[in-house]
Amino acid sequence: MSIYQHFRPEEREFIDQVLNWKNLVENTYAPKLTDFLDPREQQILKSIIGQDSGILFALFGGTTGAERKRALIFPDYYESDEEDFKIRLFELDYPKKFVTIEHPQVLGSLMSLGLKRGKFGDILFEEDRIQFFAAQEIEEYISLQLQSIGRATVSLKKQPFSQAIQSSEVWKESSITSSSLRLDTVISAIYNISRQKSQLYIQQGLVKVNWTQIENPSFECQQSDIISVRGQGRSKIIEIDGKTKKDKWRIIAGRQRQ
Secondary structure, eight states: OGGGGGSOGGGHHHHHHHHHHHHHHHHHOSOEEEEEEOHHHHHHHHHHHTTOSSEEEEEEOSSTTOSSEEEEEEETTOOOOGGGGOEEEEEEEOOTTTOOOOHHHHHHHHHTTTOOGGGEEEEEEETTEEEEEEEGGGHHHHHHHOOEETTEEOEEEEEOGGGOOOOOOOEEEEEEEESSOBHHHHHHHHHTOOHHHHHHHHHTTOEEETTEEOOOTTOBOOTTOEEEETTTEEEEEEEEEEEOTTSOEEEEEEEEOO
């Protein structure tokens, strides 16, 4: 099926899932709510569902700037609202004076409960305040099961979305050119480092694309990819804007200010 040629081989399983969701909505005339999707998955969903006139979708992650969002796929006559996304916001209550909790510890503790990453949205930090979004269907389970993070005893307090910590992430956008969409070439262009250095970062396991470690320098980058280079910060490919007269790729990239 020609739909696959626009995507990576390893994304095939997710594409099939999106097509199944779409068929389900078409056949049952009922909305379908997904788990939390990362930006790349959201992009795939948009490109598959966005071409269908009778089926619509909406994305919501708890706040306007959320990175991870649940998708609601529905017939075009259906009216959706925030409640349909079944998202809960939790704030951690812990002995702030005595312990410091960091992002990897929060994510590690949530994952150790035996739940998929897709059941959790963004994890938000503001000084010693920590919040995270979760799917409503696991609300009771995590409230009972999550009792410690690292050495800290924790409890969860439900918060309205209006109390959500606002993301302080600032992305600095720039327009760059790259001779190819290979990961090593794109990293070299975005971070303004030599190709040899970018290859070294990749070989040393310091590079992630969409939260997955990539050790292949010729891995092909695509629109909406989030790239993380340890020590250099995060970046994202906002748009791949065709080629220049000199046959280079024109890319609009965002780089996180550190």
